[in-house]
Amino acid sequence: MKLVRTFGRTGKAAAALIEAIERRGAANTSKVEPVVSMILADVRLRGDAALRDYAAKFDGLRPDIPLLVSRDEMEAAWKMTSPELQAAMRVAQANIRAFAEAQKPKQWTISPSKGVTTGQVVRPLESVGCYVPGGRYPLPSTLLMTVTPAQVAGVPRIVVCSPKPARETFAAAWLAGVTEFYRVGGAQAIAALAFGTQIIARVNKIVGPGNLYVTAAKILVSQECGIDMPAGPTEIVVTSETGNPAGIASDLVAQAEHDPEALAVLITSNRTLAEAVKDEVQTQSRDNIIAKQSLAAQGFIFVTESVTKSRALTNRLAPEHLTVDTKADLKWVKNAGSVFIGDYSPQAMGDYLSGPNHVLPTGRVGRVRGGLSVMDFLKVITVQQYTRRALRALGRHTIALAEAEGLLGHAQSVRARIR
Numbered sequence: 336m337k338l339v340r341t342f343g344r345t346g347k348a349a350a351a352l353i354e355a356i357e358r359r360g361a362a363n364t365s366k367v368e369p370v371v372s373m374i375l376a377d378v379r380l381r382g383d384a385a386l387r388d389y390a391a392k393f394d395g396l397r398p399d400i401p402l403l404v405s406r407d408e409m410e411a412a413w414k415m416t417s418p419e420l421q422a423a424m425r426v427a428q429a430n431i432r433a434f435a436e437a438q439k440p441k442q443w444t445i446s447p448s449k450g451v452t453t454g455q456v457v458r459p460l461e462s463v464g465c466y467v468p469g470g471r472y473p474l475p476s477t478l479l480m481t482v483t484p485a486q487v488a489g490v491p492r493i494v495v496c497s498p499k500p501a502r503e504t505f506a507a508a509w510l511a512g513v514t515e516f517y518r519v520g521g522a523q524a525i526a527a528l529a530f531g532t533q534i535i536a537r538v539n540k541i542v543g544p545g546n547l548y549v550t551a552a553k554i555l556v557s558q559e560c561g562i563d564m565p566a567g568p569t570e571i572v573v574t575s576e577t578g579n580p581a582g583i584a585s586d587l588v589a590q591a592e593h594d595p596e597a598l599a600v601l602i603t604s605n606r607t608l609a610e611a612v613k614d615e616v617q618t619q620s621r622d623n624i625i626a627k628q629s630l631a632a633q634g635f636i637f638v639t640e641s642v643t644k645s646r647a648l649t650n651r652l653a654p655e656h657l658t659v660d661t662k663a664d665l666k667w668v669k670n671a672g673s674v675f676i677g678d679y680s681p682q683a684m685g686d687y688l689s690g691p692n693h694v695l696p697t698g699r700v701g702r703v704r705g706g707l708s709v710m711d712f713l714k715v716i717t718v719q720q721y722t723r724r725a726l727r728a729l730g731r732h733t734i735a736l737a738e739a740e741g742l743l744g745h746a747q748s749v750r751a752r753i754r
Contacts, residue, residue, distance in 0.1 A: 336587070336599070336616050336634035338609055341644065349637065356598065356635075356652060360565055360698020363596065364551040371522045371551040378526035383534050389523040394499045396518060402534055404505065404516040412505035420503065424510055427688050428479050434690030435487040435709040444718070450725025458714045459489035460561075462536075464528035466496055466543030468567075469520060471594070471625070473501030476687050480694055481543045481707065482511045488712035494538055496524040525552035529560035542707055544694050547596060563711050564696045564704060568596035571682065572654035572671075574645055574664070576605050579678045583608075584615030586658060586675075586682050591626040591634065599629065600652065601636045602645045609636045653701035656682050670701045727753045 341349040378385045383402075390396035413421070444454030465481035468474050478495060485493050495513050497504055498520020508516050517535060519527060525545075531537030540561035541553055546568065553562045571590035573583050587599045603609050613636055620626045639645045646667045649657065653670035662676055672695030675682050686693045694707035721729075730749040737745035 336601070336613055336630050336636050338613055338636045338638065340638045341648070342640040352635070353637075353648065353651070356600075357699060359598065360700065363547055363568070363698070364554060364565070367547045367551050368555070371548055371555060374522040374548075375526045375530075375552060375555060378523050378532070379530045382532035386519050386523055386527055386532060386534075389521065390498075390519055393521060394518070396499075400518065402517045402519055404500070404508070404518060406509070406514065409505045409509035409513070409516070412502045413509040415502060416506040420506075421510075423688075424475065424479065424507055427476065428483055428510060430688060430690035431479055431483040431692070432487060434692075435484040438484075438709045439487060440710065440713065440715060448725060448729060450722035451719070451729070453717070453719045456716050456718055458716060459491070460539045460712050460714065461490070462492035462494065462538040462540075463490050463712060464494045464496060464524075464538040464541045464543075466520075466524060466528075466541060466545055466549060467500070467504060468543075468545055468549070469497040469500050469504060470546070473503045475501075475503040475507035476693065477543060478504055478507040478513070479511060480692050482508075482513060484692065484707065484709040485542075485712045486511070488709050490712050492538070494528065494535070496520060496528060496535075498524070520549075522548045522552035525549060525556055529556035540711070542694065542711060546594060550697075563694065563707050564700050565698050566694050566707075567594070567697055568598070569593040570598040570600075570655035570697050571658075572600045572602060572649055572652055572656070573658040574602045574649045575608065575658070575660050576603060576642060576645075577660050578608065578658075580608060580611035580615045581619075582678050582681070583612050583658070584619050587612070587616055587630070587634070588619045588623060588626045589681070589683055590656060591620070591629040592623050593625075593629075595625055595628040595632065597629040597633065598654075599634045600654070602639060602648055603636070604639045604641050604645050606638055609638050612636060653696075653699040655695040655697045655701065656685070658682065670699075672696045672701045672706050723752075 339349050440457055442456050444452055446452055463485050467477045482493055495516040496519050500518060525541060527535040528538050528541050542563040544566040550565050550567045569590050571587060575583060591597045591599045601612050620630055650669045655672040657671040658675040668674055673685055673691055685691060692707040696704055730753050733749050734746045
């Protein structure tokens, strides 16, 4: 990791570096957009034939293996899963479900004036596509994180796409009751979910994390299909003055091992802590090839002038994962996907077991939204009803506003009912 002082003689260079990190989302996806655009166009044109070609090229899928995974294959994978892993999946699923149930918005009505009823009804999306990465590591946790809140929301059609899915991912799909699971990944899977093919019917929304190609594809199809957010590659910021160097380093290494493009940052005004964490990261990443790559390329320790400057920089970066020292730090946190507090809250617990979703906004999207939630699978539809007496009492105000805007048809639509 590079240790960078944000003030004094190195302040100008640090400012330029921080600005580059702020632009990371658009800068990263722009590198792969030409290739992704070509894949999207190819799948739109050739459909399943294109999916087959890409699956063979990138995933080594043989022609005799169907794209659709059978429930029998999922069940067999579950039966081959160790009791320890089965138990872990069940606990994770239960915690994710409980958290999503608590998040779920309610239907309600109010009466702001006599004879007027307003409110909201909550309806699930009709179909969603859950993208589960499967290239570098099997990620059954992501299957549970995306499918479970969709189930809590009541989505009737839930589609899973994953490249080279591992046995553990099949097992998680069996546990979750998934019935539509395709062996397809990358930008081509996003294209199939967004545009539809003969085998894979299009969905209303695509959710889930992915590499740069998946993230770029989601952004490019977002005008035709809903998406949750850009969610990848992984980001971590630890903002600390008093944390345990070994614990901080372990979180930085853990998130860095996701992807060579991962971003790992420590922000502190404590130079002694900065040096200790730097040494710990070097030691702990020694045998972790991917973590070493990402930490060398995008691992930074920013030493700031003050605690206040550290907090301001943290909110500027709007990280996917953020660790802080104490619960009191929540008062200043404005922008982050998910927050972890103290030495005993490793980010890995959130990745797997806590319940809050691990599909989180990257590329500073944490400025405008949080992580995936049950709300991503729901529509809140507003409802309003007037009695004749209430419309007569309040309609004159709408007439006045409509005429002020020159929308005379609006005014007449009220007058026609109150004469």
